[in-house]
Structures are given as structure tokens and as C-alpha cells.
Amino acid sequence: MANNRQYRRKMHQKVDSIETSFSVEFGKVVKIFIGIFIFLIFFYFLTVYLLQRDVSSGVVDTTPGEADIQYQEILAGSSFSMNASHYLVLYYDMSDESLRSSYTSLISSYEDLDNHLPIYTVDMSSTFNKKYLSDTSNSSVQDLDDLQINGPTLIEFNNDSVSDYIQGQEAISEFLS
Numbered sequence: 001m002a003n004n005r006q007y008r009r010k011m012h013q014k015v016d017s018i019e020t021s022f023s024v025e026f027g028k029v030v031k032i033f034i035g036i037f038i039f040l041i042f043f044y045f046l047t048v049y050l051l052q053r054d055v056s057s058g059v060v061d062t063t064p065g066e067a068d069i070q071y072q073e074i075l076a077g078s079s080f081s082m083n084a085s086h087y088l089v090l091y092y093d094m095s096d097e098s099l100r101s102s103y104t105s106l107i108s109s110y111e112d113l114d115n116h117l118p119i120y121t122v123d124m125s126s127t128f129n130k131k132y133l134s135d136t137s138n139s140s141v142q143d144l145d146d147l148q149i150n151g152p153t154l155i156e157f158n159n160d161s162v163s164d165y166i167q168g169q170e171a172i173s174e175f176l177s
Contacts (some may be wrong), residue, residue, distance in 0.1 A: 076147065077132075079157070090119060091132075092152040134150050137149060137151070140165075141155070151167060152169050
């Protein structure tokens with residue numbers, strides 16, 4: 001009988017220790033979830049506060065700015081392969097602000113005309129187009145391998161071949177007017 005009591009006592013201790021370890025582990029899991037929940041709520045309110053502060057202090061500017069006109073800018077390498085059968089390509093250094101301003105207004109006026117051709121621009125200051133820059137121009141260009149640009153140039157393409165080659169700012173302005 002004494003053995004039976006000792007056996008019961010041992011079993012009771014094992015059951016108590018199982019219940020205790022389960023409740024301890026369950027308590028740890030609950031504490032972790034509560035910690036994560038508090039952490040997420042903290043960052044939510046921090047984000048809301050920072051966004052409201054930026055809007056109220058005027059850091060975020062939601063007013064629309066002046067529209068920047070984007071013409072069909074292409075790479076020089078795609079000059080001979082546009083979808084249109086008859087079009088113009090204007091090559092010039094877009095990093096020159098006065099030149100850019102002049103050509104932007106000139107292109108805008110040209111596109112207001114009733115019978116205008118599609119016009120594409122090529123930024124010759126771009127590193128992608130540098131290989132087509134040259135000290136001399138090639139006005140008899142017939143394919144991309146012969147393309148050499150020296151200063152502002154307007155090329156008229158008709159059925160994948162060059163039909164007109166205009167060089168110089170004055171001549172281009174006269175052609176597009």
C-alpha cells in the first residue's frame with residue numbers, strides 16, 4: 001500500500017509538472033503575440049503621425065506643377081525603324097537649355113500645323129547616342145551605320161530611307177515653320 005501511495009504521488013507530480021510546463025509555454029506564446037501586436041500598433045500610429053505632420057507643415061506638395069511636354073524622344077539607333085512610313089527625326093544636344101527651349105517651341109508650333117509629319121527627337125548628349133556624334137556630318141546617310149551627327153540635324157525619313165537631310169538651327173527652323 002505504501003508503494004501504491006508513492007506511485008500515486010509520483011503520477012500526481014508528473015501530471016502537475018506537465019500542466020505547469022504547458023501553461024508556462026502557452027503564457028510565453030501569448031506574451032510574444034501581445035508584444036508583436038503592440039509593436040505593430042506603435043508603428044502604425046507613428047506612421048500616421050509622421051504623414052499628418054508632413055502634410056500640415058507643407059513638406060508634401062500636392063499641387064499640380066507646370067506640365068512638362070514630352071515629345072517622342074527616341075534613341076538614335078532606332079531612327080531608321082519607326083512605325084510610321086513618313087516622319088522626321090530631330091537630333092540635338094538637349095543639355096543645352098537655350099537650344100532645348102528653342103526646339104521645344106519650334107516643335108510645338110510645327111505640331112499645330114494641319115499637315116504635319118510625326119516628329120521624334122534624339123538627345124545627342126545621352127551616352128546611348130554618343131557613338132553617332134562626329135566632327136563631320138554625313139548628309140548622304142542611307143542606313144544606321146552611316147549616321148554621323150555634327151550639331152543640330154533634322155532628317156526626313158520616307159519608307160525607311162532618308163529623303164531630306166537638314167543641318168543647322170536656321171535651316172531647321174525654316175523647314176519646320
